[in-house]
């Protein structure tokens with residue numbers, strides 16, 4: 001049985017493809033999921049890609065990752081990255097390694113995006129490579 005990597009996506013990422021494409025690119029979340037599924041197969045892993053606009057769902061899924069023994073979590077918490085102490089605490093509460101992912105590079109954007117409650121608790125961060133950020137993060141999982 002291949003080990004599972006959770007790929008958790010937060011608010012507004014369901015609109016990828018049409019949402020500010022000059023910042024986030026033209027790939028949809030389904031496109032990204034397809035790319036990750038193909039690469040995961042080659043790495044003898046399985047990805048479980050989810051999206052929610054609700055903070056508590058992300059907290060519950062982080063707990064679930066540990067409960068099912070997931071190998072790792074790739075987490076793009078969207079705007080909750082910059083606001084959510086609950087998600088920060090959930091990352092700290094589990095032993096499952098969490099890799100923070102962003103399509104854009106928040107550090108080159110508005111100041112309110114420079115603080116990351118996710119990054120402060122995560123194993124590492126991949127940001128700024130568009131959809132490829134997820135792929136780079138998946139490659140990092142096998143090196144953990």
Ligand code: DQA
Pocket residue numbers: 011012013076077078079080081101102103104105106113
């Ligand atoms: C994002 C960056 C966040 O600042 C923003 O709120 C998002 C997307 C990214 O992937 O670049 O929703 O997480």
